[in-house]
Amino acid sequence: MTGTTRDGGRPSFTVDHVSRTVPDLDQALAFYCGVLGAVELYRMGPMDAADMPTGPDGRDWMEAHVGVQGACLTLAMIAFGDGARVQLVQYDRPDGRWTEPPLNCDIGGHHIAFRVDDVLAAAAWLTERGCTPLDAIEIDAGPLAGKTNLYIQDPFGLQLELVD
Incomplete structure (x- = not known):
């Protein structure tokens, strides 16, 4: 409740x-x-x-x-x-x-993470629509092994993250 x-x-x-x-x-x-x-x-x-x-x-x-x-x-x-x-x-x-948007390391820095089926395909699609991707993070160990994450800036420079 x-x-x-x-x-x-x-x-x-x-x-x-x-x-x-x-x-x-x-x-x-x-x-x-x-x-x-x-x-x-x-x-x-x-x-x-x-x-x-x-x-x-x-x-x-x-x-x-x-x-x-x-x-x-x-x-x-x-x-x-x-x-x-x-x-x-x-x-x-x-x-x-x-x-200016805060960096992720700044106090108050933040991002919104979106779960998608295919991180790289979603990043390419968003890039065509004005977003700016960073490099993908291929996770090969730990509890998220096999997952891919990618930070991408929306058209205003605000951070988003794509996760599969």
């Missing part, structure tokens, strides 16, 4: 979605829905801190709720056929925000 407590009051946790910030929401939706096959569930925004009342402590709504002062954002929730949900968010403000 989600949201209930057990083990001395520890809540039960279930992943609802993963969020990633994208430079252009419409282009990201075209890729994630049109190329990867996700379905757009809903879209919200633009939501602008300048249009929302400040809290009793003087912070604007965005700073108080998402930790970004003066933000203006639009988001869309998408879902893949297996039920996995990803929230795509485009920030139009604040100015001066970091615009």
Whole structure:
């Protein structure tokens, strides 16, 4: 049961979605829905801190709720056929925000892994659609022996991984 407590009051946790910030929401939706096959569930925004009342402590709504002062954002929730949900968010403000994707080794660096039947064929197909692959990882020992993984950047430079 989600949201209930057990083990001395520890809540039960279930992943609802993963969020990633994208430079252009419409282009990201075209890729994630049109190329990867996700379905757009809903879209919200633009939501602008300048249009929302400040809290009793003087912070604007965005700073108080998402930790970004003066933000203006639009988001869309998408879902893949297996039920996995990803929230795509485009920030139009604040100015001066970091615009380069984090590396996998950076704090906050991340990737979304997709299970496919044939990693190399999927990578070739995605490359034709604007993705940039790294070299495949052929795993020859350990619990994943015989598997192939491959990191690939989506058209915005965000990391994806293909696994078989």
